[in-house]
Amino acid sequence: MGRTAVVTGEGQGGAKHPAAANWSPAIRLKYLFLTATVFGGSYVIISLTTYTNTVFVNNEAQFGFSRDLHHQKEPSERYTIKTKGCSIPGLDPYDEHIKEFVKFPRKMKSCPNVNKTLLNNNKTHIWVLEENKPHYNITEDQDFSCCYKAFHRPSTVQDIDGIEIDDRIQYQDCVHFDDFIKVTDEFVRVLCYSDGLETYQQFFLFAPHKEFKSHGTNEITGDKRAYNVIIMGIDAVSRMNFHRTMPKTLQFLKNKGSVELVGYNKVGDNTFPNLIPLLLGIKENELKTTCLPYDQLTFDNCPFVWEWFKQAGYYTALGEDSSLLGSFNYLKVGFSKTPTDYYLHTFINEAETKSGKVKDFNSYLCMDEKYFFQVLLDYIEDLTITLRSSKLFGFFWEITMSHDYLNYPMIMDSSYELFFKKLERSNYLDDTIIVLLSDHGMRWGDIRSTKQGRLEERLPFVNILLPPSFKETYVSAYNNLRINSRRLTTPFDLHETLNDLVNLKYIEDENIRFRSNEFYAFKRGISLFFPIPDNRTCEMASIDDHWCTCHKGKKLSKDSSEAIEAAAHLVRQLNSLLSDHVQCAKLVLSQLIDVTEMEVGTPSVDEVGWREFMVTVQTTPGNGIFEATLRQSKVEWTLAGTISRLNLYGDQSICIHNYQLKLYCYCQ
Template sequence: MLHTELYFLADALTLTIINRYNKMQALPNTQNNKRGAKLWRCMLARTRLQVVILLMAFWVCGLFMGSSTMVNLNNGVIRHVAVVANQMSKLYTRNRTVSPTLMISSSTPHNATRFLRRDGQNSVKNPVTPASNISLANVTKQKTSPPVSSAPVTSPSPEKACTFPEVDPFDPSLEKLLNRNKSVDCSVNAKNVVFLKEDQITIDPLKVEDVLKNGTEFGYCQYSVIRMKKGSDKQIEIVYTSPHFNESIKINNTDENIRVECFDSNKEPISRSYFAFVRVDSEQERVLGDSYKVHIDKHAPAETLSILMLGIDGFAKQHFARAMPKTRAFLMKELGALEMNKHSKLGYSTSPNVIPLLTGRTSEELTNDAKWKFNSHGWMDQINEAFIWSDARRLGYRTGLVMDQVLITAFHYLRHGFDRRPVGHYMRPIVVDSTNDKLMRKTKHCYGDEPEITKMHDYWLQLLHKYNSTKSNQTPFFAYSFLARLTHDDYNMAFAGDDLYLKFLKELKATNALNNTVLVWFSDHGERFGRIRHTYQGTIETNTPYLFFAFPPWFERKYPDVMRVFKTNQNRLTSHFDTYATMQDILNFQGVVGPKGQLPERNISFFREIPELRNCEHAQIPPEYCVCARFTKPQLSPGLDNYLGIVLRDKIMSNLKDHKDKCAELRLSAIESILEETDTGKKSKKGVRSFRMSIKTEPGNALFEATLSFDSTANKAKVVGEVARTNMYRGQAECVDTVELRRYCFCKTPSKQ
């Protein structure tokens, strides 16, 4: 109760000081009035003494309140300090001439301000420079209340167009962080000793000789037909095994996913090959044909256009320009692709970006929707009918889905995946079956001596050649591909993909496969981890995925007005909510420009003009991922950076409040960086400042980044939106099975992985 009594003492002292101040104002203030001057000096000395007593009272109060107490600057003792300081500043300004070096104001250089460093030593620091690797020893013993802000109070800002940052992908300072010599080396894997021609598997005797060891002789090969096991999207089952063969064998025209194994004379495996085929099911074709006729009669589309979506995980638009210049150049010059120049991500990881891309809604909206009642930890079948490929199927489109990862996908990471086949063509069985193959996949970027990316692309070439006609499009398709392995863990591996992706695009053009197909070339977000991520450039790149649309070569000539609007939208703020709306317009293409988008409309097709004044708030891009702001080095009151860091750390721990038995208590060990956001483009409240901050915590050397809002009037800060983890946490957080929380936890019990 001591601190309560000190509050009452502070009340009394404050009233006394203010009363004396009011009396001083009433006195004549001239040198001729000796009595007034004498009384002035006496009262001023007593007032200074009372201020000292008041501050000492506050200090004692802080000792008794403990480190875990949040002190609101508008309540309790510190409120009175603020009041007295305000009154005294007016008094001094009005009645005395004070040296500028003794005052801290918005016009005073802060590099002359002294404050207590985290290591307990007084030093001079320039708060204009963002904090970098500031040690925070014993930080948990410090108060989480900031000092009274000395920064100028900002005025409300009006809404204006998003100013997208122009960062140079080829900034020379980044070169030391890049490794351009990465390659996909398949030589460590065993060779594929069989090849496929039409529906016949043939053994290559020269390759057999290469893989045989220790004088052993060749034995035989056989193939197995595999499919996903019922009740699991992460296990396969064998439904047929062929007889042994020594030269070649014909496969059934219904076999979709097969594994071919070859053995030596000791029955030891020497090679395995995996094949996925695009098969036409006659009954399915009949159903889709009927649906297509209904679509034509009901909607009368001006064109029937197929859609091929090719996505790559964790790939910023700037890094795409750096790492795959040949692919990017071919995409734009040879295929005429249009880039959305102000495209922003919607969430931290793949799922919160891909779900809006494919459904036009967030996971939370699907969860709260009575129609879907989506359980994010359950089966994805629950919302499969909400995905755009299901919309396409209902219009008579053939559908396909390709992903290179078993677990790290938007549908499988800490989720069950699909119990039933989600699309017509699904090559997941060979992806699952091959993932732990130590013989053929010592390097995960290859299937034997064939690059993994090439195998995925070959599947799409099959599909395009099977369904896409150069004259008419009676059998349209919707194909979704998302490849993560190359770029997820190491952004430098993207350099190794340039020639592989270029080869695929060249084949698409050479075979005229895109004559009736719109190519959507996209990523989900920029780099989340790595050395570039921890630079200023990285704070921008992580939020700026790329997005390109390549239309058939005849499309712009036939629909110039539609393409004129599309090109206007290239320089408007966009997200994957808009990508979804655009693909819906392609599925039901009417050949005309749609009505202009209105603020604050969210899902706006690129065939409708997006308002120029659109900002992140209108587009429902979370503020922590918005890059419309300008970032500047902040002018900070002494200790404000420390206070903001503690607020951020406390937010992380509050996210883990239900997992305290599993997750360790995190300690704030360093403030890595802090930047202030200005000119965000949205209306802002008077006196509220916004900061983008990065901190390090222990245990685990975790790096976190978040946006914090600081109300300089109330002197309180809060975290805005979610907190991002900016270094990898594999092996630290497996005790938590919640997607949204795993990035924050450091398990008390080490992972067994």
């Protein structure tokens, strides 16, 4: 598995050279890459600092993070976007109310035994590192051997419980070796024994070439008009937090001319309701009438975008770095049939169960000595090499490092930058479209209690990197994308954009002009390659008022009758949601935290017949903090969207398994 290459003249350990202290930065950099190459590409270069190209272990300099936030501060604009239909306030990544939360995660534990792995590998072999045997008390006089056990996801599902249908696994017979072994499988677990006792285990993930099985007839292999399409998600990172925590990755993308969607607005609370519009083009609550009838537990019948690409002749891949928090597996059943050609859940679930290390709140960060996010990045890179002569559509999602903590993405920055640089050096970016994005910003914690934190939660980042040939060939589409980068956009628009990438004829200049005459104003999703109307509002874009960042607001006195009535109604709504679950305690208002009246649209209240209030309350038992947008008409109060929870609930809702109601339930 991967190691950490450390080049320094200060005796830090790792790959060193006695003369390194006198080397120039250029020579140090060259030696670092040579070291990584000599060992079969198995080294992971964590970070190169800006001025010395020296890697420091476990400190801020390692990740290029500066304590001087004022030095990094960029001038903010008055508006993030300003169109006829939507004005979003300007945001500063280092706003005075935000910078106190931006801290390097020094207390985070690193993965164990990083430099003491007993086994190493390249793309074809696994071998024993003799020099590390003493670390595991293995001596020369002991009987030592390792067991190579490949495993896979069996095609049959007989006698498997519905809840575990996506977690099924089958191991092959053990193949013994004591020095090295050739790799012939995709998923491998190796167990090593000394005098008959298990001493060590390690999981290995490979990307072998598979026979192409198309559902359609359109073979595109060798077609220069087709591009690889790779979507890479980083969970729970706002656009501002991406700027703060992953500046190296951002700078690489900027240097390559990527397009950043600054007006990208989420359409749901957490990951799932924002991925369903992206991958299916529908709302979460439309699943039950589209592909998830009441007696259908799995997602097998859902028309995901990867099916389009599969029918068009692409290899497809789906991978996340967490099974516990997987988008289709967290309190859900997942897939019965294997959804894509390359499906990572089988491996991640087994590795997380058998070798997950460093549990940090919700996630295991490490697969033994290696970060799970790095496992995912390495796998994507391996796929790009394996399928270089074919076309790939891949959807990948990082969860473990970013899901729970605002600043943990700092740990990943150098690795993502290096990943993209490797793709650049291999010329893979010349025929590949990369979409690097998130689903939402941080949904809880101290930052969420600030005005900017509330906006950041609703404004995740999206960066789209296009090859030079795309910009030159599809001029109108590219120009529209640049214009739309400062319009109000949503996951529904990304869905339509992916649809256009299946058949690029749709976005040729002539077809762009023809199709632009179509009536788009009230279409829920609009391809980013076509003009998005300047007068687009949240309502036109199918964004509930609760998530809309275009609306202005004015604070109300907490003693006002409107505030008291709105808070009481919010608590009634919470208890109504929980009414069928007797194991959940009835919630009582303990504190009215904030009430803001929202200015929605241009008509007066008398004309529209209602007023809207964003309300934040705290309830007992459990001290949950909830936020919702409530609409008051002349006859009733109604919810405008769903209810957000702004603090963590931990084990408070362990008695309920509905992923939505877990936010609200306090188990009695």
